[in-house]
Amino acid sequence: MTDDEQDRIDRNRRHFLTVATAVTGLAGVGLAAIPFLSSLKPSARAQALGAPVEVPIGALQEGEMVRVLWRGKLVYILKRSDAMVAGLADNVANLEDPDSEVVEQQPDYAANPMRSIRPDFLVVEGSCTHLGCAPLEDFEVRPSEEWNGGFFCPCHGSKFDLAGRVWQGVPAPTNLRVPPHRFVRDDLILIGQDTGAA
Numbered sequence: 456m457t458d459d460e461q462d463r464i465d466r467n468r469r470h471f472l473t474v475a476t477a478v479t480g481l482a483g484v485g486l487a488a489i490p491f492l493s494s495l496k497p498s499a500r501a502q503a504l505g506a507p508v509e510v511p512i513g514a515l516q517e518g519e520m521v522r523v524l525w526r527g528k529l530v531y532i533l534k535r536s537d538a539m540v541a542g543l544a545d546n547v548a549n550l551e552d553p554d555s556e557v558v559e560q561q562p563d564y565a566a567n568p569m570r571s572i573r574p575d576f577l578v579v580e581g582s583c584t585h586l587g588c589a590p591l592e593d594f595e596v597r598p599s600e601e602w603n604g605g606f607f608c609p610c611h612g613s614k615f616d617l618a619g620r621v622w623q624g625v626p627a628p629t630n631l632r633v634p635p636h637r638f639v640r641d642d643l644i645l646i647g648q649d650t651g652a653a
Contacts, residue, residue, distance in 0.1 A: 506647065512576065513642030520592055522581060525646045529581035529589055530634055532644060539617050540574045542596070542603035549601060551621045552630055561633035562649060570618040570633055578644065579619040579631040583608040590615060
């Protein structure tokens with residue numbers, strides 16, 4: 456074999472080894488990147504935590520409340536009686552923000568004295584606006600205390616009426632927040648979405 460033939464064979468081998476090494480390296484980088492890129496996509500659990508929540512309310516009786524989790528937040532859905540709705544106007548003088556003037560507290564459709572789409576249903580986040588404790592329901596009317604029912608925070612004593620409006624002189628600075636929601640049907644509420652299809 457001549458020196459020229461040997462050089463040509465060596466060049467072909469080097470070229471083959473260079474191409475094979477490059478292909479193997481690229482394949483390795485690609486295989487290593489797949490798990491990394493997959494980790495950037497939210498998990499099914501994370502997607503479900505941010506998804507809207509359907510809540511059937513057809514069996515809910517007047518004065519009953521259900522609690523659901525949406526995005527890791529507790530949400531209260533209260534079916535108010537006519538007496539509960541009528542009592543909302545009684546103690547307005549005791550409320551810090553009776554007209555819900557802090558815009559971030561509720562969507563536009565809940566910026567009314569009842570803080571709701573429909574007078575018979577209240578939908579609020581069950582998190583005190585002071586330090587985030589879960590207020591307890593206290594629906595018993597006590598005229599001697601000027602209390603028509605509402606929510607009481609056991610942590611530091613904040614009080615909210617049956618529209619989630621905060622009382623004066625308590626640690627909570629603002630009303631309970633109203634999450635985005637809508638009625639899909641008369642007996643079904645969708646929490647976390649207020650427009651579009653369910």
